[in-house]
Amino acid sequence: MSIFICIISAFFWAAFDLTRKLSLQKINSVNLLLIFTLGQALIFGGWVFYEDIFLNIKHYIIPGLVLIILSLFSALLFLKAINESDLSLTIPLLSLSPLFSSLFSLFFLNEKLSYFQYSGVFLIIFGTLILYSKNLTLGEILKSFKVFLINKSAKLMIVVSLIWSLTPVLDKLCLKNSSINIHGFIQSFGLVILLAFLLKKDIHEILSLKKNWKLIIITIFTGIIATVLQFYAILFNYVPIMEAIKRSIGQLCSVAFGKIFFKEQVTRPKILGVLILSIGVYYVL
Numbered sequence: 486m487s488i489f490i491c492i493i494s495a496f497f498w499a500a501f502d503l504t505r506k507l508s509l510q511k512i513n514s515v516n517l518l519l520i521f522t523l524g525q526a527l528i529f530g531g532w533v534f535y536e537d538i539f540l541n542i543k544h545y546i547i548p549g550l551v552l553i554i555l556s557l558f559s560a561l562l563f564l565k566a567i568n569e570s571d572l573s574l575t576i577p578l579l580s581l582s583p584l585f586s587s588l589f590s591l592f593f594l595n596e597k598l599s600y601f602q603y604s605g606v607f608l609i610i611f612g613t614l615i616l617y618s619k620n621l622t623l624g625e626i627l628k629s630f631k632v633f634l635i636n637k638s639a640k641l642m643i644v645v646s647l648i649w650s651l652t653p654v655l656d657k658l659c660l661k662n663s664s665i666n667i668h669g670f671i672q673s674f675g676l677v678i679l680l681a682f683l684l685k686k687d688i689h690e691i692l693s694l695k696k697n698w699k700l701i702i703i704t705i706f707t708g709i710i711a712t713v714l715q716f717y718a719i720l721f722n723y724v725p726i727m728e729a730i731k732r733s734i735g736q737l738c739s740v741a742f743g744k745i746f747f748k749e750q751v752t753r754p755k756i757l758g759v760l761i762l763s764i765g766v767y768y769v770l
Contacts, residue, residue, distance in 0.1 A: 487718070487721035487722050488722070488726075488730070490714060490717050490718045490721065490722075491718045491722055491726070491727050491730040491731065492730060492734065493714055494711055494714035494715045494717075494718050494727075494731065495730050495731040495732075495733075495734035495735060496734060496738070497707055497710050497711035497714060498711045498715070498731055498734075498735055499734060499735045499737075499738035499739070499742070500707050500711075500738075501704070501707045501708045501711050502567065502572065502576055502735060502738070502739065502742075503572070503738075503742045503746065504700065504703055504704040504707055504708075505517070505564060505567065505704060505708075506567045506568065506572055506747075507700060507704075507746070508697075508700055508701060508704050509564060509567070509568045511696075511697045511700065511701075512697075512701075514561055514564035514565060514568065515561070515680060515683045517564065517701075517704075518557075518560055518561065518564065518676070518680055519677065519680040519681070520701060520705065521704065521705050521708055522673045522676040522677045522680060523673075523677055524705035524706075524708075524709060525669065525672075525673035525676075525705075525708070525709055525712065526670060526673040526674045526677055528669075528709050529666055529667075529669035529670035529673055530670050530674075532666035532669070532670070533666045533667055533670050536664075536666055537664070538663075538664050538666060538667040539663060539664040539667070540662070540663045540664070540667050541662035541663065544661075544662040545659055545662040545663050545668075545671075548655045548658045548659050549655075549659050549663075549668075549671060549672070549675075550675075551655060552652060552655040552656065552659060552672060553671075553672055553675035553676060553679070554679075555648050555651065555652055555655070556652060556672065556676060557676055557679050557680070558648065559644075559645050559648040559649055559652070560676075562641045562642075562644055562645050562648075563641075563642070563645045565638075565641060566638045566639075566641040566642045566645065567638075569637070569638050570636075570638035570639075571743055571747065571749045572739045572742055572743040572746075572747060572749065573616075573739045573740045573742075573743035573744075573749050573755065574616075574617065574638075574639075574749075575638055575639070575642045575739075576642075576735055576736055576739035577613045577616045577617065577736045577739060577758070578613065578617075578639060578642040578643055578646055579642065579645065579646045579649065579732050579735060579736070580609045580610055580612070580613040580646075580732045580733065580736060580762070581610060581613070581643060581646040581647070581650070582646045582647075582649050582650035582728050582732055585646065585647055585650030585651070586650040586651075586653060586654065586724050586725045586728040587603065587606055587724075587725040589650055589651050589654045589724075590654050590657075590723065590724040590725055593654050593658065594654060594657060594658075594724065596723045596724060596725070598723065598725055598726075601768055602725070602726075602768060604768055605729065605764075605765045605766065605767065605768025606725065606729060606765065607765075608761055608762075608764055608765030608768060609729060609732065609733055609761075609762055609765035609766070611761060611765075612736075612757075612758040612759070612760075612761030612762035612764075612765060613629075613736070613758065613762070614626055614627075614629040614630075614758075615629075615754050615757050615758040615761060616736065616740075616754060616755050616758030616759070616762075617629040617632060617639075617754075617758075618754045619754070620753070620754060621753060621754055621757065625754075650728065653715070653719050653724045653727065653728060654724055656668075656715075656716065656719055657719045657720070657724060660716065660719070660720060665713070665716045665717070668716070669712065669713070669716070715727070715731075729765070729766055730766060733762045733763070733765065733766045736758075736759070736762055737759055737762065737763075740755050740759060
């Protein structure tokens with residue numbers, strides 16, 4: 486059942502990636518993030534009102550505040566990266582997060598994976614290198630590292646991957662000292678306050694929201710469901726396992742969504758990369 490929650494959460498995150506990229510064609514990243522976090526704050530606020538809360542503020546405040554700042558910074562970088570590059574070439578870079586998560590969770594949570602599971606994490610990373618290569622020669626696969634260094638969107642997504650490998654660990658630390666409803670409300674409300682300082686009033690964008698309200702609503706609710714499911718997933722699973730499932734499914738969906746919605750090419754390296762990613766997930770599980 487715990488693995489099933491991870492899988493469902495992963496599909497919602499993949500759908501959230503898609504709706505965010507579609508939404509960015511209608512609204513800038515700061516306004517999109519503000520609308521989403523406002524929606525989150527309302528949902529979690531209602532949950533706090535109708536259900537009892539638990540909060541150990543003394544042990545929550547430091548990881549909670551760090552999480553709010555990291556979430557804002559990484560979300561803006563993520564939106565910039567997917568807006569400027571193909572979905573199927575940016576989302577795969579998030580597969581680096583299981584490796585980072587395994588290191589962070591070992592250090593902060595003392596969660597240890599087996600050597601077999603760690604080999605799965607590295608297979609996921611290798612699959613990503615193949616996805617990013619132009620063809621299946623060793624030279625082109627190794628050139629993927631060079632692409633990461635010179636491609637702006639790739640560099641942004643690697644930074645996001647590093648930060649997002651830490652945020653589930655911080656979430657788990659926070660959830661040891663709070664209930665899900667109050668944790669979600671504090672995080673979303675904190676982001677709203679920070680985003681209010683970055684908000685740029687734009688009449689054109691306000692009008693465009695009226696025309697595209699359905700897409701915005703779908704984006705908000707998809708993201709909220711993905712977030713809540715992830716909170717439950719990390720309560721019942723090791724963070725690296727959750728991250729491996731989330732990222733591998735996200736990459737599979739990014740290739741499919743990229744082809745269907747943005748006419749991105751599906752190449753042999755992408756297909757092989759998907760197969761290696763699938764094997765990596767099997768090893769992790």
